[in-house]
Amino acid sequence: MNNKHKNNLSHGLKSRHVTMLSIAGVIGAGLFVGSGRAIAEAGPGAVLAYVFAGILVMLVMRMLAEMAVASPDTGSFSTYADRAIGKWAGFSIGWLYWWFWVLIIPIEANIAATIINTWMPEWDIWVLSLIITLVLTATNLASVKNYGEFEFWLALVKVLAIVGFITLGACAIFGLLPDAPVSGVSRLWDNGGFMPNGFGAVISAMLITMFSFLGAEVVTIAAAESDAAEKQISRATNSVIWRITLFYILSIFIVVALVPWNDPRLASQGSYVTVLEILGVPHAKLLIDVVVLTSVTSCLNSSLYTASRMLFSLSKRGEAPACARYTNSIGTPIYAVLLSTGAAFLTVIANYLVPSKVFGFLMASSGTIALLVYLVIAISQLRMRKKLVAEGKTINYRMWLFPWLTWGVILFISAVLIVMLFRPDHQLEVISTGVLSLLVVCSGLLVSRRHAKAKALATAQGGIPVALGR
Template identity: 35%
Template sequence: MTTAKLPEGGRGAPAADEGYERGLGSRQVQMIAIGGAIGVGLFLGAGKIIERAGPSLVFMYALAGLVIFFIMRALGELLLYRPVSGSFAEYAREFLGPYFGYVTGWTYWLMWAVTGMTELTAAAIYINYWWPAVPQWLSALGFLLLLFGVNLISVKIFGELEFWFSMVKVTAIIGMIVIGVGVLTLGFSAAGDAATPANLWSHGGFFPHGVGDSLMTLQGVMFAYLAVELVGVTAGESTNPEKTLPKAINTLPWRIVLFYVGSLIVILSVVRWTEFSAGVSPFVAAFGRIGIPLAAGIVNFVVLTAALSSCNSGMYSTGRMLRALAANSEAPKVFGRLSARRVPAAGIALSVVVMSVGVVLNYLVPEKAFGYVMSVATAAGIWTWAMILVSHIRFRRRVAAGRLPASSFPAPGGSVCSWLALAFLVFVTVLTALDADARVSLYVGACWAVLLSAGWAVSRRGEARGGGPAPEYAAGAQ
């Protein structure tokens, strides 16, 4: 791969092949993308929003999935124009300015750090299902150290572990859909007499609580889609990004239709929506009604792998994002160095420290902590997606003006779809402000903005005194 030229007016990040071990093959990149599209938001979070939206949740997931596809195609066009690790921050820096790159990089780091807090706590709770005598903090600490070690060893091992984590999730959902379809067509289970597609509209209608209540679930729906953009972070370590990235992104629509829309249609047909409630996985409830032996244990294993997969991905992405920030003197220089195994060990270590604090907090106030952290993670994710869209719009303008070469993977609809997706994200943000429980994320966001602005001022003063971009990064130091 040839080294990408420096962006107009930018300080530049390394090209995709500089410094990192390019150890992610085609199957691993695609599975990382699939794993990003199937998380704890679907396995656990759907129960609460089914209770609020009823069968209309299927439509909410489909609508949000369409917007996510627009976002990913916009990202794909940028990735094939200039594949870089830490892509979201780098594109924001190039097309909106250094400050936006700085804010985007740190905000994406925050998203994964706070998400990791809930994932580790969830994983410890799942272990208690089998071994209740094991202290919850001990399980969480054990998983944290295990995943930390995996991420320090090699990107190849990370990719392989994430591949199998994702395989478990994919297999479980496909199996559930097949069994559910069998129940609906053959009626061979305990749920056979009540399992019917009419459950989608027979108990209060498709919008049982009205369109307004259904729309208010969009924040929870968007939380379930967090991490689909992770495929962009893999650009710097993909063996052949020109082929693997478009393939991974173009498979997103059928993954959304199958894993989200398809699975929800099946479970809401097998079990009527009124029987689901917050705090209970709809998948556990559906399998229990179907009458599969050890159903709860099977699903418990699946959601455990989902939690570990998400935390594993979080450690991976945060280290890369901090290294990109260090390259531009927007994070301490130590985060810009690679270890002997060519991984950003210092950045991963900082994320692990923050996640360990979250384990303690979630243990102390588990009920409220999960909801609050989910809101904060979603708000941070919406900012990241918005920066991708605005960067894409700016990129298309420069291409049209002849200032930049066109990407080999243009987004369908050009900037129009990016504008539509951006308007949707603004709409979800407004809904968040109207929800008393979710509104806390906006307060945290305001505090985060003040903190980042202060950090920006400090970093600029340091650069003015001769700091400059991290030389270790620019040289691809090991």
């Protein structure tokens, strides 16, 4: 039987692919460039913002891993929300997550094209952006093994860059670089204190950092296409703690220890470039541009992969176009990839055709999707654990201190969303995401009702319920 009719994904990801994907998931351009914004807002206290955000991500990943180990699925948290909360919840969070990554694709492509344009000014940015997107679409249309291999090497470059940066920064702090103009950690408090703008600014900076962390959950999606899903998920989740500590918290600590938090270069050119320039590293901007280019290419590659797999999962459940569930002879959901890429191109066209305020609303609508995803994961795990226990199933990978930590995460995220709603600089994000979420939830309730009617009709006729859309 042809695999196209089976609608099954391949299992071509190797152990090293999944391991490196889990590492790559939390390293984006936000670390190399965007972290400067968080530091400029919160001062050295930005370290606390990354610590708080990191703890939240670790807890959420632990909850997600508990469900994923019990039932690996390429739909990940969307599938678990479907089972634990209801079809409307799985539908809603799946489509919101797909929308987030579809918007990321043109953003990352434009960043990559802008960097290349500085080296090749004769090429227009839109042409370079188109070429980059088409090349990575081709990569995603190939076997998942090729995708994993490509992502492995991109992620390796990012990891080596961060390790090199931390090593160089540590040598400077301990005075091991004789020509370095700065050493020690006095800049943690000598420009207005550790939290010069107060604790509120730290919380605000945390909201900036949350965008950087979204992507850690991709490993539970990718692991479903590996031969040892349960083992890979648990291993990757266990390594989240040291990865966040090493890549984010230690990196940010080095930045705020060596650079005055109010240095205007932090916000304008990024934290990594600023540190390297202060330490007198030649061609600092070029070096970081290469790393950022690699990083955004990796993120773009993963965005296409993640969006297509979520669309594939939604289609398998009858909640997306039927063609998105078809796979070719090598197990690649080609139509899901093409539909996701096509939607990304439409957002680019919209940027040129519709008023800027309309496109700004579309972009802002993805602002708090990360927090909504985490909230749904926590609620799903809370309810899924009870179902598994009631069914007498063994839970091999458990959330810590259940249910207290799970409830703590739910309350914390809810509080953060309320704080954002009353902060002028985040109101648009909350309202835009809220409007989009309301529309999607209403659609989810309609789809859920259709499924219920179809199931009732099939049962009444003595047949087997069939997912809608086939």
